[in-house]
Amino acid sequence: MSIPRLLVVDDDPEMRAMMTQFLQQNGFIALPASSENEIRSHLNTGRIDLILLDVMLGDENGVEICARLRAEQDVPIILVSALSADHQRMAGYEVGADDYIAKPFNPQLLLARVRAVMQRARRSSSLAYRRRIHSFRFDGWLYDGKRDEVHSPEGYLVALSQRETALLKVLLANPHIPLTRDEIVAALDVTGGTDKPEAQGRAIDMLVGRLRSKIEVNPKDPQMLRTERGVGYVFAADVSVQEE
Amino acid sequence: MSIPRLLVVDDDPEMRAMMTQFLQQNGFIALPASSENEIRSHLNTGRIDLILLDVMLGDENGVEICARLRAEQDVPIILVSALSADHQRMAGYEVGADDYIAKPFNPQLLLARVRAVMQRARRSSSLAYRRRIHSFRFDGWLYDGKRDEVHSPEGYLVALSQRETALLKVLLANPHIPLTRDEIVAALDVTGGTDKPEAQGRAIDMLVGRLRSKIEVNPKDPQMLRTERGVGYVFAADVSVQEE
DNA sequence: TGTCAACGTAACACGCGGTAACAGAAGCGG
DNA sequence: CCGCTTCTGTTACCGCGTGTTACGTTGACA
Numbered sequence: 172m173s174i175p176r177l178l179v180v181d182d183d184p185e186m187r188a189m190m191t192q193f194l195q196q197n198g199f200i201a202l203p204a205s206s207e208n209e210i211r212s213h214l215n216t217g218r219i220d221l222i223l224l225d226v227m228l229g230d231e232n233g234v235e236i237c238a239r240l241r242a243e244q245d246v247p248i249i250l251v252s253a254l255s256a257d258h259q260r261m262a263g264y265e266v267g268a269d270d271y272i273a274k275p276f277n278p279q280l281l282l283a284r285v286r287a288v289m290q291r292a293r294r295s296s297s298l299a300y301r302r303r304i305h306s307f308r309f310d311g312w313l314y315d316g317k318r319d320e321v322h323s324p325e326g327y328l329v330a331l332s333q334r335e336t337a338l339l340k341v342l343l344a345n346p347h348i349p350l351t352r353d354e355i356v357a358a359l360d361v362t363g364g365t366d367k368p369e370a371q372g373r374a375i376d377m378l379v380g381r382l383r384s385k386i387e388v389n390p391k392d393p394q395m396l397r398t399e400r401g402v403g404y405v406f407a408a409d410v411s412v413q414e415e
Numbered sequence: 416m417s418i419p420r421l422l423v424v425d426d427d428p429e430m431r432a433m434m435t436q437f438l439q440q441n442g443f444i445a446l447p448a449s450s451e452n453e454i455r456s457h458l459n460t461g462r463i464d465l466i467l468l469d470v471m472l473g474d475e476n477g478v479e480i481c482a483r484l485r486a487e488q489d490v491p492i493i494l495v496s497a498l499s500a501d502h503q504r505m506a507g508y509e510v511g512a513d514d515y516i517a518k519p520f521n522p523q524l525l526l527a528r529v530r531a532v533m534q535r536a537r538r539s540s541s542l543a544y545r546r547r548i549h550s551f552r553f554d555g556w557l558y559d560g561k562r563d564e565v566h567s568p569e570g571y572l573v574a575l576s577q578r579e580t581a582l583l584k585v586l587l588a589n590p591h592i593p594l595t596r597d598e599i600v601a602a603l604d605v606t607g608g609t610d611k612p613e614a615q616g617r618a619i620d621m622l623v624g625r626l627r628s629k630i631e632v633n634p635k636d637p638q639m640l641r642t643e644r645g646v647g648y649v650f651a652a653d654v655s656v657q658e659e
Numbered sequence: 660t661g662t663c664a665a666c667g668t669a670a671c672a673c674g675c676g677g678t679a680a681c682a683g684a685a686g687c688g689g
Numbered sequence: 690c691c692g693c694t695t696c697t698g699t700t701a702c703c704g705c706g707t708g709t710t711a712c713g714t715t716g717a718c719a
Contacts, residue, residue: 318638335706371708377709378707577696579696616698617677624678
């Protein structure tokens with residue numbers, strides 16, 4: 172499956188950072204935004220699968236923005252607000268929001284809602300779903316999101332295990348950012364491996380090593396999957412998204 | 416559009432009466448039901464636009480019923496429950512419910528949710544209103560629901576057993592989402608095989624294997640019926656509904 | 660240069676899932 | 690009633706992916 176691209180709209184920089192970070196850790200691509208203009212620019216330039224929209228946006232109003240977007244586009248929207256009063260909720264639904272979450276929220280619940288809404292959207296049209304599948308290019312390599320396959324620069328098909336593919340996807344979604352082992356574990360648990368709650372020993376190191384042995388020219392001197400001593404791992408390749 | 420027809424499923428007669436009455440007063444046609452059998456009889460005899468399904472149904476379980484219905488039909492479902500714990504919510508969403516309401520609820524909120532879900536269903540193409548979906552196309556293959564037959568991309572008629580066909584239908588109804596063995600078992604028990612209550616050993620694995628051997632080009636490297644280690648099985652083909 | 664923690668990885672262990680072989684069960688024709 | 694066939698669940702075996710452990714290596718820092 173392709174990696175969902177979410178737009179996180181909140182005028183509080185701290186809140187925005189926290190949410191994007193959390194979503195990134197869980198395998199999503201999360202893009203920050205803070206105004207209606209930014210939302211529109213994102214919608215015009217790239218694919219967006221779902222918008223998390225704060226209701227209180229300084230001088231702008233999330234509910235009204237939601238109404239305007241709904242009038243034009245079919246992108247799923249989840250409203251987020253500190254006001255959980257019923258009438259607020261209703262205002263959200265009446266305006267066409269797909270869901271409504273009250274702040275502060277349980278992160279796991281947020282994930283469940285996001286998935287549920289996206290699942291609904293997917294079910295509603297396999298055509299729209301097909302358009303969402305995309306591929307990545309990185310340093311001559313190609314990850315084909317359609318078939319979940321990886322091709323070397325020479326065109327050979329490289330067989331990666333499920334878990335290795337999952338790791339690669341997490342890296343592709345977070346290029347140039349150092350990921351701690353815990354972050355990777357969190358992201359992989361979503362992508363679907365065995366779910367041990369915590370402390371998986373050195374499983375991540377092994378996984379990284381195995382992936383390196385398959386996609387690095389010289390695994391002893393990794394160029395793409397670099398290690399940041401004391402921190403974690405960084406994907407240092409030039410990553411570009413390949414629209415299908 | 417005609418007047419929406421809702422199905423109110425609750426085992427408490429008083430609650431049932433209250434809800435149907437309230438919904439009737441607000442312009443809906445509300446039909447009472449108290450068991451899975453009654454739901455199915457309604458779905459078979461007339462149009463139902465949305466089901467309000469109580470989670471606690473005496474000896475039956477709303478969540479499981481929801482899973483089974485979802486496997487076959489695309490009717491919108493709102494789960495209703497006295498338990499509002501987060502994990503309960505998630506169980507509902509995971510199973511494909513369109514929304515989840517905690518009892519006791521604000522009547523106005525109930526109305527808002529019902530309208531929101533139906534609005535969504537309408538927006539998501541007319542799929543929800545095709546009560547009887549007969550045929551599916553998937554990766555060149557054709558499942559003819561009218562004759563319960565499966566045709567290969569080359570046009571050959573492939574003979575599937577009753578149980579294999581049932582599994583295929585469950586998969587077609589849930590493309591791209593991982594189904595656990597338990598979910599598949601639940602769905603199949605309805606679709607009509609032998610009904611052993613629980614724990615069917617590895618029957619599902621066998622069934623999947625046999626279906627693979629018949630519809631996969633290379634059963635050793637399945638492209639459509641993929642396995643998600645530690646989770647279950649995913650139908651990864653491009654599925655499109657074929658209007659009759 | 661010595662020390663120690665972090666990292667790489669070989670070797671092992673374990674559990675999930677594929678599947679061959681077998682066993683009932685149900686249908687069918689004689 | 691008896692074989693024969695077909696369908697389907699059970700059991701057992703095995704391969705493979707993945708986590709664990711152990712040990713060697715590297716690199717930062719005093």
